[in-house]
Amino acid sequence: MKPRPLIAGNWKMNGQLSALTELKNIAAAAGSGLADRRDLLICPPATILSASRGVLGDHVAVGGQDCHQAESGAHTGDISAAMLKDVGARYVIVGHSERRADHGESDALVRAKAEAAMKAGLVAMICVGETEAAREAGETLEVLGVQLAGSLPDGLSGETAVVAYEPVWAIGTGRTPTVADVKQVHDFIRETLSDRFGDAVASAVRILYGGSVKPANAAELLAVDNVDGALVGGASLKASDFIAICEAVAVS
Numbered sequence: 001m002k003p004r005p006l007i008a009g010n011w012k013m014n015g016q017l018s019a020l021t022e023l024k025n026i027a028a029a030a031g032s033g034l035a036d037r038r039d040l041l042i043c044p045p046a047t048i049l050s051a052s053r054g055v056l057g058d059h060v061a062v063g064g065q066d067c068h069q070a071e072s073g074a075h076t077g078d079i080s081a082a083m084l085k086d087v088g089a090r091y092v093i094v095g096h097s098e099r100r101a102d103h104g105e106s107d108a109l110v111r112a113k114a115e116a117a118m119k120a121g122l123v124a125m126i127c128v129g130e131t132e133a134a135r136e137a138g139e140t141l142e143v144l145g146v147q148l149a150g151s152l153p154d155g156l157s158g159e160t161a162v163v164a165y166e167p168v169w170a171i172g173t174g175r176t177p178t179v180a181d182v183k184q185v186h187d188f189i190r191e192t193l194s195d196r197f198g199d200a201v202a203s204a205v206r207i208l209y210g211g212s213v214k215p216a217n218a219a220e221l222l223a224v225d226n227v228d229g230a231l232v233g234g235a236s237l238k239a240s241d242f243i244a245i246c247e248a249v250a251v252s
């Protein structure tokens with residue numbers, strides 16, 4: 001059985017309190033049936049996470065965009081998984097390529113963050129994706145295999161982890177892989193999960209596609225085998241676009 005689809009919005013470093021009106025519109029649509037057969041999630045900046053939780057109501061989850069690997073301590077500027085949970089987060093993104101690039105995050109660190117998230121009772125959304133150079137060199141699956149082996153914690157399950165495939169070259173560029181390429185990678189991720197965690201866990205872990213998902217291409221991307229939802233950046237900032245993407249996922 002296919003897992004319940006998850007459509008997640010990653011607001012990145014965008015959005016102040018004035019942006020809560022967009023969330024009100026998403027919450028209204030979610031309350032009118034949009035969330036009946038799909039899970040909806042918004043990951044706003046940490047500064048408005050608590051306010052977002054208040055606005056989004058019962059039908060849309062909120063999540064953080066990163067967490068520290070330690071439970072607490074002298075880590076100025078960082079946020080623990082427990083802190084995110086405390087203000088109502090249910091998920092946290094870890095290992096986004098922007099953090100891997102901007103903050104030099106390694107697979108081992110991403111794994112430690114995912115472990116911290118799971119320990120705190122959050123769902124870890126673990127991101128992987130190849131660079132354009134890796135794709136051009138024909139090394140996509142090899143790179144993803146290494147990232148998955150290093151970033152996924154032991155003992156994960158469909159309730160505690162989500163994998164997001166985000167080709168670095170497709171993020172914010174308007175470019176997307178072909179449907180065949182998305183299928184190849186998502187099939188590979190499912191097989192990799194199966195080899196390490198067994199078939200039951202592998203089929204329960206949702207594998208999201210991210211990178212230039214928009215209302216115009218969402219139906220095509222979300223219909224690909226082994227694509228269980230989307231991780232949406234820019235198009236999640238506008239309620240109407242995010243809602244249209246949610247509507248594009250086929251539900252049974």
Ligand SMILES: O=C(CO)COP(=O)(O)O
Pocket residue numbers: 010096166170171172173174210211212213231232233234235
């Ligand atoms: O990085 C992304 C989501 O985490 C994708 O961003 P865009 O949808 O803006 O390409």
